[in-house]
Amino acid sequence: MKRCLTLIFYINTLITSVSGVDLPVVLINQSGNSPDPLTDLGTVNYDYYISKYEVTNTQYAIFLNAVAKTDTFELYNTNMGNPDYSGGILRVGSPGNYSYTTRSGYGNKPVNFVSFWNVARFANWLTNGQPTGQQDNSTTETGVYMLNGVAFPVNASIGRNATAWSAGGVAIANQDEWHKAAYYDPNAPGEYWTYPTRSNTEPSGAQANYNPGDGSNPGDIAEVGYSIPSYFGTYDQGGNVREWTEDTIYLDHRVVRGGAFGTGGGISSVLLSTLRNTEAPETERNNLGFRLTSLKPITAPTTDPSIIEFQQDISIYKTVQITFESQAGMYYNIQHSFSLNSDTWVDSPQAILGTGSTITRYRVTDGTLFFFRICESPSPHSEIETDIALPEQQLIFLETADW
Numbered sequence: 001m002k003r004c005l006t007l008i009f010y011i012n013t014l015i016t017s018v019s020g021v022d023l024p025v026v027l028i029n030q031s032g033n034s035p036d037p038l039t040d041l042g043t044v045n046y047d048y049y050i051s052k053y054e055v056t057n058t059q060y061a062i063f064l065n066a067v068a069k070t071d072t073f074e075l076y077n078t079n080m081g082n083p084d085y086s087g088g089i090l091r092v093g094s095p096g097n098y099s100y101t102t103r104s105g106y107g108n109k110p111v112n113f114v115s116f117w118n119v120a121r122f123a124n125w126l127t128n129g130q131p132t133g134q135q136d137n138s139t140t141e142t143g144v145y146m147l148n149g150v151a152f153p154v155n156a157s158i159g160r161n162a163t164a165w166s167a168g169g170v171a172i173a174n175q176d177e178w179h180k181a182a183y184y185d186p187n188a189p190g191e192y193w194t195y196p197t198r199s200n201t202e203p204s205g206a207q208a209n210y211n212p213g214d215g216s217n218p219g220d221i222a223e224v225g226y227s228i229p230s231y232f233g234t235y236d237q238g239g240n241v242r243e244w245t246e247d248t249i250y251l252d253h254r255v256v257r258g259g260a261f262g263t264g265g266g267i268s269s270v271l272l273s274t275l276r277n278t279e280a281p282e283t284e285r286n287n288l289g290f291r292l293t294s295l296k297p298i299t300a301p302t303t304d305p306s307i308i309e310f311q312q313d314i315s316i317y318k319t320v321q322i323t324f325e326s327q328a329g330m331y332y333n334i335q336h337s338f339s340l341n342s343d344t345w346v347d348s349p350q351a352i353l354g355t356g357s358t359i360t361r362y363r364v365t366d367g368t369l370f371f372f373r374i375c376e377s378p379s380p381h382s383e384i385e386t387d388i389a390l391p392e393q394q395l396i397f398l399e400t401a402d403w
Helices: 057-067 116-127 162-166 175-183
Strands: 005-010 025-028 048-051 089-092 099-102 170-172 242-249 253-257 277-279 292-294 317-325 331-337 357-365 369-377 395-402
Touching (some): 025 175, 057 099, 057 116, 116 170, 116 292, 175 242
Antiparallel strands (some): 048 292, 170 292, 253 277, 317 395
16 A cells, blocks of 8 residues: 655745645546446446545544534544544544544554544545635535535435536545446456455455454454455455445435445355445444545645745756655655656655665756655565655755755
8 A cells, every 4th residue: 555745845945745635546447337237336437536545544633633623513423532442533622622643553544433424524625625624614514515514414415516526526435436446347348346356256354354254354443455456456345444335225324335344254245246235324333434536636735835936947956855754674765746646656766775864865957846755665676655654743854955
């Protein structure tokens, strides 16, 4: 899995780290595909992006710190801070001054105890550009879901706003989007896998975090990216936590997909392409989370008042020096891109071995906007990058100097 600290800067200015939410996504293409013959699900007539992983505690805590200092609509459930229920987010303070942090070891695990309405407000917040403020029409109450300050709307009255969605808004994946990402096999058009692990064979607990009854799974929520991925590269659509979908059923319920870390009891049917569950939209459980979808990549806002365009001759080269705290013996890869929304990030020529305080330098052109990401690598030649967990305050200094 890949989760990186992102840096944005113009040359000859201070580099500013992004403190918002970047959701790793995968592109689901092959639009107009045939439905799953067993379920009639999976046909999507457009290309779209979907979360590569379930939304994590770290990502949800950023959301809470942005809009839940008062928490009008109870986006935080106190069980999120309870280790007995696998909760991963702690809250301190009083109404008007709440703040949120993740429990040690839980930042990269999926958030739980979220209702459908919590998730809709998170999607609206992303759609609105991740603003900071009260829970109102500028932050959580309008967007892809027009909640308009109603804590628990009439379930059947809330669907995806077509205008906001078409403009690149963020939504809860509907059943067709979710099902295609999990089970579709583009190498055999019209065919769907039985399990979301690119297989028709029952997975073990080491291949998907559910309870097969033999003790092979962790027995608790695992970090995202635990399972064998689907064809498109999504993880944990079978196991870890069940996931809300956008679809209404029985008027007053929403469809839930995917199975969870404690479900199964020796029966893998909880992961089958044919299985669906339902929950009332206000339900909050320790095994219930979500992933999101959009027609565009889901990235943190790039506007920052401290970024000043460099005015000198763009033919001049500079050296950008980046210093960051690192773990001795761990390898790091510094990636760069000219667009935060780009699907392509270029790796540094070789991985950098951490020394505790690591310095790296890049030759770049004056006046150009650059984006950097710092990622952990298991080995100097690995193509798999893992969680870096570098908070913003660990960035010691960033500066430019003549080549």
